[in-house]
Amino acid sequence: MRGSSFLRVGQAGFKSLRLHKLRSMLTMLGMIIGVWAVITLVAIGEGASYDAQEAIKALGANNIIIRSMKPMEDKVQIQGEMQWVSHYGLTNADAARILKTVPGVKRVLPILIHRKNVLHGKRNVDCRLVGTYPHYPSFTQSRIVAGQFVNEIEEARRENSCVLSHDLAKKLFAGENPLMETVTVRGFESWQVFRVKGILEVRTDLEKLPKNSN
Structure with missing residues (x-):
């Protein structure tokens, strides 16, 4: 039924x-x-x-990023002239102190970032200039795709060596081999020439960092 x-x-x-x-x-x-x-x-x-x-x-899941913030600029007297000068941010001494005194910190990586013009021949690119140390690739899990990174000897000698991101290398050299070629960086008071040691595939999101940071 x-x-x-x-x-x-x-x-x-x-x-x-x-x-x-x-x-x-x-x-x-x-x-x-x-x-x-x-x-x-x-x-x-x-x-x-x-x-x-x-x-x-x-x-890096266990990495902590500490950023400095630019304070209000003050006028200071330097050599009889009134100029705008900024002294701020973390120093290498601060990084060493953090490594020594903060529990659980195993290593530190100081980074200084400035927005600068980089030139090669007639090509001029506005980019982020990153000052750091030889252990940057292992710290940020970035990969060297050509050449090599700046080493401890070059750091100790303060040699003008640099590594370009893959994107910047394409913009400056347009398909040419950039290794051991030179690029010119516009500094605060003069132009500086750097020799290209390698090409870096950057995995760290540096675009989220401030234009001028340390």
């Missing part, structure tokens, strides 16, 4: 679907669109989560 009741209900349902084909099609289409929308939103959420995890992994 119960089986025949289910059969009658099923027959009535199929009959209704045949009689109202447009309504049935719209209902089915609505269900398909709803399921597709849910799947799409879940996929977008998973993708955003993956990107965020990769960004954190690139920075």
